[in-house]
Every structure is written in C-alpha cells, then in structure tokens.
Amino acid sequence: MLLRHTTSEIKDRSALMVNPAKTCQPIGAMYAALGVHGCLPHSHGSQGCYAYHRSTLTRHFKEPVMAATSAFTEGASVFGGQANLLQAIDNIFTVYEPEVIAVHTTCLSETIGDDIPQIVNKAKAEGRIPEGKYVFHANTPSYVGSHVTGFSSMTKAMVDYFAESAAPKSKLVNLIPGFVEPADMSEVRRIASELGIASIMFPDTARVLNGPMTGKYKMFPEGGVTIEQLKQSGGSMGTIALGAIASAPAGLAMDAKCKVPCQVLNLPIGLHDTDLFVDTLRRMAGVNVPESIDLERGQLVDAISDWHSYLYGKRVGLVGDPDQLLALARFLTALDMKPVYVVTGSPAGKKYEEALRETLSGVADEIHIAVPGDMFLFHQWIKNQSVDLLMGNTYVKYIARDEDIPYVRFGFPILDRMGHSYFPSVGYRGALRLLEKVLDALLDRKERDSTDVNFELVL
Amino acid sequence: MSSIPILKQREKQIHETGSAPFEMTCDKQSLAGSVSQRACVFCGSRVVLYPIADALHLVHGPIGCAAYTWDIRGALSSEAQLHRMSFSTDLQEKEVIFGGEKKLYRALVELIDAYNPKAAFVYSTCIVGIIGDDVAAVCRRASREKAIPVLPVHSEGFKGTKKDGYKAACDALFQLVGTGDTRDIAPVSINILGEFNIGGEAWLIRDYYQRMGVQVVSVLTGDGRVEDIRRAHGATLNVVQCSGAMTFLAEMMKEKYGIPYIRASYFGIEDMAKALYDVAAHFSSDPFIQQKTEKLVREQVNAVLPELRRLRADLEGKRAAVYVGGAFKVFSLIKALRQLGMRVVVAGSQTGNADDYATLRDLCDTGTVILDDANPLELSRFVIEKKADLFIGGVKERPIAYKLGVGFCDHNHERKTPLAGFEGMLHFAREVHTTVTSPVWQFVPFRSKT
Numbered sequence: 001m002l003l004r005h006t007t008s009e010i011k012d013r014s015a016l017m018v019n020p021a022k023t024c025q026p027i028g029a030m031y032a033a034l035g036v037h038g039c040l041p042h043s044h045g046s047q048g049c050y051a052y053h054r055s056t057l058t059r060h061f062k063e064p065v066m067a068a069t070s071a072f073t074e075g076a077s078v079f080g081g082q083a084n085l086l087q088a089i090d091n092i093f094t095v096y097e098p099e100v101i102a103v104h105t106t107c108l109s110e111t112i113g114d115d116i117p118q119i120v121n122k123a124k125a126e127g128r129i130p131e132g133k134y135v136f137h138a139n140t141p142s143y144v145g146s147h148v149t150g151f152s153s154m155t156k157a158m159v160d161y162f163a164e165s166a167a168p169k170s171k172l173v174n175l176i177p178g179f180v181e182p183a184d185m186s187e188v189r190r191i192a193s194e195l196g197i198a199s200i201m202f203p204d205t206a207r208v209l210n211g212p213m214t215g216k217y218k219m220f221p222e223g224g225v226t227i228e229q230l231k232q233s234g235g236s237m238g239t240i241a242l243g244a245i246a247s248a249p250a251g252l253a254m255d256a257k258c259k260v261p262c263q264v265l266n267l268p269i270g271l272h273d274t275d276l277f278v279d280t281l282r283r284m285a286g287v288n289v290p291e292s293i294d295l296e297r298g299q300l301v302d303a304i305s306d307w308h309s310y311l312y313g314k315r316v317g318l319v320g321d322p323d324q325l326l327a328l329a330r331f332l333t334a335l336d337m338k339p340v341y342v343v344t345g346s347p348a349g350k351k352y353e354e355a356l357r358e359t360l361s362g363v364a365d366e367i368h369i370a371v372p373g374d375m376f377l378f379h380q381w382i383k384n385q386s387v388d389l390l391m392g393n394t395y396v397k398y399i400a401r402d403e404d405i406p407y408v409r410f411g412f413p414i415l416d417r418m419g420h421s422y423f424p425s426v427g428y429r430g431a432l433r434l435l436e437k438v439l440d441a442l443l444d445r446k447e448r449d450s451t452d453v454n455f456e457l458v459l
Numbered sequence: 460m461s462s463i464p465i466l467k468q469r470e471k472q473i474h475e476t477g478s479a480p481f482e483m484t485c486d487k488q489s490l491a492g493s494v495s496q497r498a499c500v501f502c503g504s505r506v507v508l509y510p511i512a513d514a515l516h517l518v519h520g521p522i523g524c525a526a527y528t529w530d531i532r533g534a535l536s537s538e539a540q541l542h543r544m545s546f547s548t549d550l551q552e553k554e555v556i557f558g559g560e561k562k563l564y565r566a567l568v569e570l571i572d573a574y575n576p577k578a579a580f581v582y583s584t585c586i587v588g589i590i591g592d593d594v595a596a597v598c599r600r601a602s603r604e605k606a607i608p609v610l611p612v613h614s615e616g617f618k619g620t621k622k623d624g625y626k627a628a629c630d631a632l633f634q635l636v637g638t639g640d641t642r643d644i645a646p647v648s649i650n651i652l653g654e655f656n657i658g659g660e661a662w663l664i665r666d667y668y669q670r671m672g673v674q675v676v677s678v679l680t681g682d683g684r685v686e687d688i689r690r691a692h693g694a695t696l697n698v699v700q701c702s703g704a705m706t707f708l709a710e711m712m713k714e715k716y717g718i719p720y721i722r723a724s725y726f727g728i729e730d731m732a733k734a735l736y737d738v739a740a741h742f743s744s745d746p747f748i749q750q751k752t753e754k755l756v757r758e759q760v761n762a763v764l765p766e767l768r769r770l771r772a773d774l775e776g777k778r779a780a781v782y783v784g785g786a787f788k789v790f791s792l793i794k795a796l797r798q799l800g801m802r803v804v805v806a807g808s809q810t811g812n813a814d815d816y817a818t819l820r821d822l823c824d825t826g827t828v829i830l831d832d833a834n835p836l837e838l839s840r841f842v843i844e845k846k847a848d849l850f851i852g853g854v855k856e857r858p859i860a861y862k863l864g865v866g867f868c869d870h871n872h873e874r875k876t877p878l879a880g881f882e883g884m885l886h887f888a889r890e891v892h893t894t895v896t897s898p899v900w901q902f903v904p905f906r907s908k909t
Contacts, residue, residue, distance in 0.1 A: 003540075003543075003544070004540065005540070005541055005544055005573075005574060007573070011569075011573075013569060014562075014565055014569075015548060015561075015562040015563070015564075015565035015566040015569065016546065016547075016548065016549075016565075016566045016569055016570065017522060017525070017545075017546075017547045017548070017549035018544060018545065018546055018547075019529070019544060019545050020522050020525060020526050020529070020545060020547060020549070022522060022526070023522060023523050023526035023527065024521055024522050024523025024524075024526065026523070027523070040494075042492075045585070045616075045617075046499050046500075046585055046616040046617035047489060047495065047497055047498060047499045047616070047620075048498045048499020048500070048501055048502050048524075048616040049499070049523070049616070051496070051497060051498035051499065051502065051855075052498070052502070052523065052524075052527035052528075053527075054855055055527070055531075055854045055855055056527055058854055058855055058857070058858060059531075059854060061858075062857075062858055062861075063858050063862075064835060064855075064858045064859045064862060065855075066494060066835065067494065068492050068493065068494050069489075069491070069492075069493075069495070070491050070492070071489045071490065071491045071492075071493070071495070072585075072616075072617040073617060073618075073619075074617060074618055074619075076617070077585075077588070077589060077617045083491075084491040085491070087490070087491040087492060088491040088492030089492065090492065091490055091491065091492030091493060092492045095492075095493075095836070096494065096836070106585070107520070107521050107550075107555070107584075107585060107586040108585040108586065108589060108616070108617060111555060111586055111589045111590065112589060141521075141552070141555075142520075142521035142522070142523045142586075143521040143550045143551050143552050143554070143555050143586065144551070144552050146522070213861065213862060213864065213902075213903060213904075214862065214903075214904055215862075215863060215864040215903040215904050216862070216863070217835070217836075217839035217843075217859055217862050217863055218862075219835070219836060345522070376544075395529070398543075
C-alpha cells in the first residue's frame with residue numbers, strides 16, 4: 001500500500017496541495033515552443049527549472065529535449081536578470097544557431113520584475129539577434145495557472161509576435177491543437193487534409209518529439225511550424241482553436257489582431273467532439289466530408305455497438321487536464337459509462353466547471369468534481385465509494401494498485417508506457433484506440449476475476 | 460561532426476588526454492544560454508533528504524518544484540512510504556505578494572497532525588528566497604508546538620549549484636545528528652554516508668558491513684530513519700560515498716564529535732572490495748575483522764566472476780562514454796568497465812573539482828576526452844568522434860545516445876536494479892551487455908552505410 005497514508009475521512013485543507021494533478025506554467029511554455037521549427041526554448045530563471053522540465057518531457061516522450069537557461073545566480077536575483085538574458089541570447093545564437101528563441105519566465109524572474117520585451121529590444125538594438133532570426137516570449141510565473149496555461153500563453157505569443165494581417169484571406173485554415181501529443185497533432189492535420197483543407201498548425205511537435213532514429217543527433221529536428229507559416233497565419237480564412245483553456249486565447253488573439261474568425265471547440269476526443277470538429281472544418285472551408293472520414297466514423301460507431309454491453313454503467317474516475325477531461329467525459333457518457341469523479345489540478349475557472357457539470361448532468365446521482373483539486377482528494381473519494389475504471393497520467397497508478405482498479409493511462413505525464421506519442425487519441429481513429437484501451441482494461445479484469453467455470457473463450 | 464563549435468569560455472572545461480598541458484577549469488557556474496545538463500540547489504537538497512522515509516518533506520513554493528520531484532528517484536524504503544507522497548504549499552500570486560509564512564504554518568500543522576512524522580523537512584524554493592519568508596521562524600514555532608524536529612532546508616534554487624544544495628541538506632541533517640540515545644552502540648560501528656538505496660543498494664552494502672561484524676548505526680540517507688540519524692554521532696567511523704554530496708556532513712561530524720571519515724565507492728569489484736578492506740583496516744584492533752572481510756570478499760567475488768567472464772567475452776574492446784553527476788562515480792565506472800574489457804573514451808561530470816579532474820586524467824588512457832559540465836552537442840560530437848558503443852549517463856542523456864545508435868546504461872535515478880556491491884557489478888555487466896549487444900543497433904541508418 002504505497003498510499004497507505006491516504007485516509008478516507010475528507011478534511012478541509014486550507015494550505016496544502018497533496019499529490020498534485022498539475023505542474024507549473026514554464027513546462028507548458030517549453031513544450032509549446034518545441035512545436036516551432038528551429039526553436040530553442042529558453043527558461044529565464046535558475047538552472048533547476050529547465051533541468052526539471054527537460055527531464056520530465058524526456059521521460060514522457062523518450063526523446064532529447066533541448067532548451068537553454070539564464071542560469072540565475074544570487075547576483076541576478078538581486079540586480080535583475082537582464083545581463084543573463086543578453087548573454088544567453090548571444091551565446092545561443094553563436095553556438096546553437098536556432099532560428100528562433102522562445103523565452104519564458106519563471107517565478108523567480110517574474111518576482112524580481114524582469115521586463116522581457118525591454119530586454120529583447122535592447123538585444124535587438126545592440127545587434128545580438130542576427131538578421132532573420134527571432135526572439136519571442138511569454139510570461140509564465142509558476143505561481144499562476146498551471147502547465148496548461150503556460151502552454152496557452154506561449155501559443156498565444158506566437159500570434160502576438162508573428163501573425164501578420166493580410167487581405168484577401170487565403171484558403172488556409174489555422175489549427176490550434178492544444179496541449180496534446182505529437183501524434184494527436186498529426187491526426188488533427190490529417191483529418192483536415194482528408195477534407196482537402198490546407199492548414200497551418202501551431203504549435204506542432206510532430207517529428208520533434210516523436211522523430212525517427214537516424215544515427216545522428218539533430219538539435220533542431222524536422223518538425224514544427226515555421227516562422228514564415230506563423231506570419232502567414234494572419235491571412236488565413238479562419239482558425240479552429242481546440243480546447244477552451246489551452247487554445248482559445250491564441251485563437252481569439254488572432255481574431256482580434258488579424259481579423260481571422262475563430263471557432264473554439266472542445267478537443268476532438270470521442271464521437272461528438274470529432275463530429276463537431278469535422279463539421280466546423282467543412283463549413284469553414286465550404287467543402288464536403290469525404291467518404292474516407294465517413295468510413296472512419298462508421299467503424300467507430302460499429303465498434304461501440306459491438307462492445308457496448310461491456311461498458312454499460314461502468315463508474316469511471318478521471319484525472320487530467322481541463323480540455324482533455326471535458327471531451328473525454330463526453331465520450332465516456334456516449335459509451336454509456338459514468339464519469340463520477342473528475343479532478344484537474346489546473347485552475348480552469350467557473351465557466352469551465354459549469355461546462356463540465358453540464359456534460360455530466362444526469363449521469364449519476366452523485367458526481368464529484370474538483371477544479372482545481374489534487375489526487376489525494378480524488379483518492380479519498382474512491383476510498384469512500386470505488387469506481388470500475390481509472391483514467392489519468394502515470395501517477396494514477398499508485399491509486400490503481402492500492403485500490404485494485406483497472407486503469408488506462410491517459411494524459412500528461414506518462415512515464416512508464418509507450419504509445420502515447422505515436423498513436424493519436426483524437427479523431428475517430430483516436431476514439432477507436434481509447435475504446436480499445438478501455439475495453440482491454442475492463443475485460444482483462446473481468447477475466448482475471450472470473451472463476452474457472454465462468455471463464456469464457458468468446459466475448 | 461567536429462564542426463560543432465564550442466563556446467570560447469568553455470574551451471577550458473574540455474581536455475583530451477595526451478594533448479597540450481592539462482589545465483581544466485571547473486566548479487564554475489554554467490554560462491547563461493548554455494544547454495547544460497545540470498540542475499539547481501533545491502534539486503541537490505531534495506535528492507539527499509528525500510530517502511528519509513519516515514520524515515515529512517514539504518516543498519514551500521509554487522507547485523512545479525514539488526511536482527517534478529514527486530517519487531522520481533527509486534530510493535527504496537523497507538517500511539515507511541511517507542516520502543513517496545508529494546506535499547506542497549502550492550504558492551499562489553497573493554502569497555507571493557503578501558508572504559507565504561501563514562500558509563506554510565497551516566500546511567505544517569495540518570500535515571503533522573495527519574501523519575505524526577518523526578521529523579519534518581521544509582524546503583525553500585527560489586521564490587521563498589525572494590519574498591523573504593522567515594522559514595526558520597515558522598519551523599521553530601511548529602517544532603515547539605508539535606514537539607518534533609522541523610528543519611528548514613535553505614535550498615533556494617538560484618543560490619548556487621546542486622552542490623550547494625547538498626550542503627544545505629547536510630546542514631539540516633546536522634541539526635538532527637546528536638539528539639538521539641547512543642548507549643547501545645558498539646565500538647566497531649559506522650555510518651554509511653552518501654548511499655541513497657537506489658534499487659536497494661544500501662541494503663546490500665549494509666549487509667556486507669554487518670557480516671564483517673561492523674554495526675551500521677545509520678545510512679544517510681538510503682532507507683533512512685529519523686531515529687537512526689539522531690544517534691549517528693554514536694558511530695566511530697563515517698564511510699562516505701558520493702563525496703560531493705555528503706563530505707560536508709562528514710566534516711561537520713568530525714569537527715564536533717571527532718568522528719573520522721573515509722571515502723568509499725561501491726561500484727565495481729575493485730572499489731567495493733577496497734571499501735570493505737578500508738573499514739577493516741580502520742578497525743584493525745578487532746582480531747577477526749580482517750579475516751571475515753577476506754572471506755566475505757572471496758565468497759562474493761567467486762559468486763559473480765564466472766558470469767562476468769562470460770559477459771566480458773562479448774564486450775572486450777568496446778568503447779564507452781561516461782557522463783554522470785559526480786566525478787567519484789566516474790573513477791569507479793572506468794575501473795568497472797575495464798574489468799569488462801571496455802575502454803572509456805569520453806569521461807565527464809557535472810560537478811567535479813580540480814583534484815577530481817587531475818585524478819581522472821591519470822586514470823584515463825591517452826586520447827580520452829575529459830569534460831566538465833558538458834552540453835548535448837559536445838556530448839554527441841565526442842561520442843561519435845570516439846566511436847563509443849556505450850553511453851553511461853542520466854535521464855537527459857539516454858535519448859541522445861539512442862538517437863546516435865549507441866547503447867545506454869542509466870547510472871543515475873533511473874537504475875532499477877542495484878548496481879553497487881559485488882552483486883551489483885553483475886547487474887551492471889548484464890545491463891551493459893544487454894544494451895551493447897542489442898540487435899537494434901544494426902538497423903541504425905548511419906551505421907548500415909559504413
């Protein structure tokens with residue numbers, strides 16, 4: 001019992017976070033920045049921050065993760081980090097030669113009050129930024145928001161810094177995929193291209209964090225949205241922002257800055273939300289949905305019908321990031337399952353919580369939602385009344401083990417299994433994969449627990 | 460490949476043995492803008508103290524510092540598991556403005572009431588150093604009210620390197636040492652310092668010493684217990700591994716309690732045996748200890764040698780690159796790899812000092828590249844130039860090695876089996892064999908062409 005210290009009695013906690021279901025903003029900013037081609041994320045803070053972010057992302061993706069740091073010392077913390085950042089910009093462009101540096105702040109640099117745009121302007125004026133190269137930034141103090149809002153802010157910074165208004169608008173559609181896996185980003189783009197739509201996606205970590213083995217080490221892998229594309233995105237005919245928390249701020253900023261109309265949708269996880277995504281694409285571009293997409297949808301519905309009886313009424317506990325949870329909860333209810341406990345560590349706001357409650361209204365008599373909450377509370381709910389399935393990141397495995405509950409890994413980070421960066425969970429194909437994982441977990445358990453007499457060959 | 464530029468300021472942190480005069484610079488703060496593989500003060504403190512399993516570990520700061528260090532090191536505990544929970548004050552903007560002391564106090568009280576820990580460690584993070592919370596005062600108050608030691612760890616991330624974090628951890632530990640009852644401690648007794656029980660290594664080492672007739676008073680900090688640490692001053696010798704981390708504590712204990720210390724490394728047969736013989740020599744007044752040690756070493760070596768020989772047959776002549784945290788570990792690895800018939804062609808550390816690098820130069824064959832605080836470009840360049848077949852490093856180096864089509868062995872947080880001790884040498888050899896002889900490398904495009 002690894003979590004034997006978790007009690008079933010729930011007491012109010014006023015000052016404590018136990019077993020967090022979130023982490024801090026800078027890591028999200030770093031992940032988003034890795035989705036820009038030739039970009040070196042730069043952590044403006046002390047050395048530990050970026051070491052932790054790189055280690056965590058490396059453990060999740062099993063890929064090299066490159067970033068630089070201002071390496072704050074005591075002196076910088078007293079006198080400000082300007083000298084460090086200027087020196088860093090110099091060194092980075094001299095040695096690593098990225099196309100662009102994406103600076104994010106930390107609790108340290110925010111609190112001492114470093115003004116990044118001013119420092120970047122100074123670097124520019126002093127000729128430290130070579131011709132045709134760029135530095136952009138996002139403010140991501142660790143004591144505000146979560147890794148998801150950090151991602152969101154860095155994505156929005158791509159619009160603020162680079163998008164250029166153009167008229168007439170092009171035939172391109174901007175896709176903002178949210179804090180999802182590289183494989184999900186590829187899938188979002190693939191669906192658009194199945195509809196014959198050319199798109200600009202940002203950020204885009206496909207082939208950055210799931211690249212091939214080549215026998216060579218490339219500091220800046222093939223993938224990522226280019227600065228040229230980001231500039232062009234201001235002239236697109238529309239933007240689809242997937243996820244109200246991770247993607248909407250960038251989409252709305254694009255609308256305000258370049259008059260590119262933006263539709264904010266749920267992440268396309270599951271049947272309904274993929275339908276909505278496909279339909280929005282169709283209407284925005286004025287195209288028809290091709291047979292190939294119909295086929296994928298039909299196969300998903302077919303598989304659900306084949307297996308629905310094993311899903312009926314199963315109680316599910318979910319831990320994860322806000323945009324994922326909302327769409328996933330909706331998908332599970334469509335599978336006739338009951339997401340009864342939902343926790344995100346991210347402070348996603350009242351409006352988000354209402355949307356989640358609405359999605360789950362009528363699902364069960366008693367539903368517990370914490371926005372924000374932590375895994376300790378989540379575990380306490382389970383101790384009071386258990387569930388049939390857990391879905392969440394790797395840290396949920398402690399609870400699954402202690403309480404002996406079937407468990408599907410889903411979310412960030414996943415430190416102990418492969419697959420997430422190669423196989424999407426968005427779109428109809430992604431929904432099929434989720435369905436497969438859920439059924440595998442439930443049916444493995446059913447067979448483990450069945451007697452010899454009841455053990456059946458055919459299910 | 461050799462076109463990869465090296466920052467001018469870093470040239471003196473790289474040396475090829477047999478070339479120009481040896482004059483390495485180290486102990487330097489990393490350059491701003493470098494892609495160093497190092498971490499911060501907090502990280503250093505956290506890795507040292509985290510294995511104390513019946514203490515409370517509360518991270519005072521925004522959520523990240525707690526989240527990234529939540530059970531990431533496999534420091535095993537035989538019973539208590541409190542150290543595997545993640546406790547944070549999760550500081551928010553309003554506390555950054557108005558101070559976090561009240562929140563810290565409430566968090567401590569809630570936690571101590573809930574878990575009755577034997578002691579509590581409160582880690583300061585960057586932001587706490589900037590907003591000026593008086594963490595020590597809050598700790599004193601909580602300690603008074605709850606009647607357990609509540610120890611502030613001054614681990615603000617920006618206040619130096621990981622080494623300074625080790626020192627902050629030692630300062631906190633030193634407040635515990637000397638507060639326990641030492642009456643039943645035998646004259647032939649030691650503390651094992653700098654052994655964190657990754658993969659259960661401390662259990663192996665402790666067992667060896669006990670079989671020599673040596674009482675092990677405490678292990679700092681692998682599978683650590685507060686009560687043992689409190690009476691650590693009753694031991695008559697400190698045996699210090701991982702010199703960078705725990706020499707501070709050994710020095711303080713020498714000064715205050717007159718306890719001498721010796722250095723040890725438990726990696727590889729040669730160093731492991733030496734660690735045991737050194738302790739035996741220290742207690743040479745014990746008439747049986749030398750004999751017991753010889754018997755133990757003989758048994759242990761005989762148990763692993765036959766398989767080591769078999770593995771060596773496949774590894775003979777292969778080349779290795781080693782880049783790990785501490786320099787002391789590099790020495791041991793060079794010797795251990797030699798025992799497997801392998802040659803180290805790149806050797807480096809994040810935190811070695813001038814003496815360490817001088818030792819390293821003497822230990823390495825001519826043509827070996829020696830690195831201090833290297834970045835991924837340098838590492839990958841030298842791995843390819845020197846045609847390494849194996850990379851030994853930590854979490855951030857693994858995927859780089861794999862991208863290059865080179866085998867990898869984690870000698871850091873993520874080792875899953877004990878690599879220390881005689882038995883550990885066998886595990887190590889198996890891991891090296893597993894990865895170096897893997898058929899996957901024949902599919903590497905780069906190699907298939909050559």
